[in-house]
Amino acid sequence: MDILKINQLKKVFSTGAEDLTILHDLNMNVEGGKSTVITGESGSGKSTLLNLIGGMDNLSSGEIYSCGFPIHTMTEKQLTEYRRKSIGLVFQSHYLLKDFSALENIAIPARIAGFDKKKALMKAEELIEKVGLADRKEHFPSQLSGGERQRIALARSLVNDPELILADEPTGNLDEKNSRIVEDILFSLVEEFGKSLLLVTHNLILAERVDKAYHLTGGVLEEK
Incomplete structure (x- = not known):
């Protein structure tokens, strides 16, 4: 069963002088429980597509059904x-808040979603162990390495037990060693928790680890 389905999606930016598709x-x-990648060069529209799926931007036409929701019609x-x-x-x-600890x-x-503080922190404790950083839980972002x-x-990204993980160049700012660590953890967590993953990257080595691949070039998406 598909957790995400996109039909005839089109995105046009109007600059005033012209429309740019x-x-x-x-x-x-x-497919639910599977990992899918979209590759493409910088500027090919990968992040724009992910923003549309995440409901952070409005499509010009077409349909997006994600996790059972019609994203294109929602308020x-x-x-x-x-x-x-x-x-x-x-x-x-990473977009971590500098005045808060890692935990x-x-x-x-989870707190934003309405969980009480104790339950949210318990879930965070479980997850920080999964990523191998339980000994760094009280450290602030400035005290942590990039990896x-x-x-x-x-x-x-997993604390609210989401159905779908959207990852936009998650290793793009890391060196080779830390990239591999983050990759391994990402795929391990997705498998362990039975999540679906949509990954956007230009890292072809990372792209080889998924179940299904697409390539985006010139605004056109093709299955590989």
Whole structure:
């Protein structure tokens, strides 16, 4: 069963002088419990597509069904709830809050979703162990390495038990050693918790680890 299905998606940016079509009539699907990758050069529209799936941008035409929700027809309030409960987001930058500890950063989405502090921190404790950083839980982001910060971001993306993980160049800012560590943890957690993964990357080595692959070029998406 597909957890994500996209039909004839089109995204056009209007600059005033002209309309620029970024994505051309895209069709794709992500099977539940599987990992899918979208590769493509910088500027090919990969991040734009992920933002549309995450309900962070509006499509120009077409349909997006994600985790059972018709993203293309939902209100901003409904999209906010969808982002809180149904998807986990991992970006190229970790976006950790500097004044909160590693453990507190993991727990923040759970607190926003309405979990009490004790339950949110218990879940965060479980996840920080999964990413191998239990001994760093009281450290602030400035006291962590780049690879450690990204591992905390991975844990944070899972704290609300989402159905779908959207990962946008999750190893893009890391060196080779830390990239491999983050990759291994990402795929291990997705498998252990039975999540679906949609990964956007230009890292072809990372792309080889998925169940299904697409390539985006010139706004056109093709299955590989």
